[in-house]
Amino acid sequence: MQPIVVQASYFDGLTAKRHAVEVIVEAGTGVLTIRSGAEDLVHWPLEEVRRLRDVAHNEMTFWRKGDEAAARLLVHPGDASKLVVVLPNLDSRDMTRAKWGKIVGWTTGALAAIYAMVFWIVPALAVQMAGFIKxxxxxxxxxxxxxxxxxxxxxxxxxxxxxxxxxxxxxxxxxxxxxxxxxxxxxxxxxxxxxxxxxxxxxxxxxxxxxxxxxxxxxxxxxxxxxxxxxxxxxxxxxxxxxxxxxxxxxxxxxxxxxxxxxxxxxxxxxxxxxxxxxxxxxxxxxxxxxxxxxxxxxxxxxxxxxxxxxxxxxxxxxxxxxxxxxxxxxxxxxxxxxxxxxxxxxxxxxxxxxxxxxxxxxx
Ligand SMILES: [Zn+2]
Structure with a gap:
């Protein structure tokens, strides 16, 4: 199988800088590699990758379950569709109340994390929550x-x-x-x-x-x-x-x-x-x-x-x-x-x- 390679933007969750990256998935490795130039920035196990449904941006946002730095990968919808087929647990709801508590308790941390919540997580949740309101x-x-x-x-x-x-x-x-x-x-x-x-x-x-x-x-x-x-x-x-x-x-x-x-x-x-x-x-x-x-x-x-x-x-x-x-x-x-x-x-x-x-x- 040919490796999947798409262009994307990556935020490491620690700074507000947008990195232009290549996302690579090679058959048999079980990981998604985020590469900038010749350097591998990070590897995400495929089963830990999740996505946010985002109404405010024209890109699909991926993140890694349990990632405390709240790193984000933004992928153009056309390219995202190539990745989606190899990511088995994209829509798992594993944000428990305890984890939310941890995030909320963490406001002294990186500004980038707050930015991510205000502009990515909340908009995505708002659309889902609207479906539950009587x-x-x-x-x-x-x-x-x-x-x-x-x-x-x-x-x-x-x-x-x-x-x-x-x-x-x-x-x-x-x-x-x-x-x-x-x-x-x-x-x-x-x-x-x-x-x-x-x-x-x-x-x-x-x-x-x-x-x-x-x-x-x-x-x-x-x-x-x-x-x-x-x-x-x-x-x-x-x-x-x-x-x-x-x-x-x-x-x-x-x-x-x-x-x-x-x-x-x-x-x-x-x-x-x-x-x-x-x-x-x-x-x-x-x-x-x-x-x-x-x-x-x-x-x-x-x-x-x-x-x-x-x-x-x-x-x-x-x-x-x-x-x-x-x-x-x-x-x-x-x-x-x-x-x-x-x-x-x-x-x-x-x-x-x-x-x-x-x-x-x-x-x-
Ligand atoms: Zn209007």
């Missing part, structure tokens, strides 16, 4: 976050900022019904507007989508609002908010420990902040865009509004001064082009003009 727990996390966000953005937090003009609410509901059709997104979707001038929209765990007054006011057409709405609904359908909340909670939890903040205040603030700023990964944004365009297409609504909205924002604010939603959703030409490429023939406005006028007054 719907009612997720809904209560969403409510708590919304409560916190209201407190952060207004002077109170008693739900008083919801816009409830009846005609406006009906118009919004008709828009949601049109965009979503009868698709099942796995949640009881709840879309509401809040009385805040920020040009923003965000999704929360448990199926809530919030549109801020500033977004509705600054849109030129109902289709522009529908584009943003479809994108946020897609985040809900893909469970991005709960994954994001868990990822932030994990990372913020580590930072709270380092800061000695045992009250959890830092943690709640971090989670809410990350949700309202919709700081998802690039791949999550692409996933949301793709689904949003599909919702619009299936609904017979033009996606030009989505493209035009990005253009309008860049024109009015300039690249550097974009409002919240747009600055966390960088308007790349490729994204706008993707939206523009959908056919417009046979599409109709997402809601009629009377409803659009009513929606603009939802906060009156």
């Amino acid at each position: 719907p009612e727990t997720e809904a209560s996390i969403g409510r708590a976050a919304l409560h916190q966000i209201e407190g952060m953005m207004t002077s109170d937090s008693d739900g008083g900022w919801f816009c409830d003009n009846p005609e406006g609410v009906q118009a919004l509901n008709r828009m949601v019904g049109r965009v979503l059709g009868d698709q099942d997104i796995g949640y009881d979707l709840q879309v509401r507007a809040v009385d805040h001038p920020m040009l923003n929209a965000f999704a929360l765990p448990g199926g809530q989508v919030i549109l801020m007054r500033g977004l509705i006011e600054q849109a030129n057409t109902a289709d522009q609002v529908a584009g943003v709405l479809a994108h946020e609904i897609a985040h809900v359908a893909h469970r991005h908010p709960i994954e994001g909340a868990l990822r932030t909670a994990g990372s913020a939890g580590i930072i709270s420990l380092l800061l000695g903040d045992a009250s959890g205040g830092t943690l709640i603030a971090f989670v809410s902040e990350s949700l309202v700023n919709a700081s998802y990964t690039r791949s999550a944004e692409e996933e949301a865009d793709t689904s949003a365009l599909k919702y619009l297409q299936d609904a017979g609504v033009s996606s030009q509004g989505f493209a035009n909205f990005f253009d309008k924002l860049v024109e009015e604010y300039g690249e550097g001064m974009l409002p919240a939603w747009a600055s966390t959703h960088p308007p790349s030409a490729a994204r706008a082009d993707q939206a523009r490429a959908q056919k417009t023939a046979g599409t109709t406005p997402v809601i009629n003009d009377a409803d659009w006028q009513a929606l603009k007054k939802i906060c009156d």
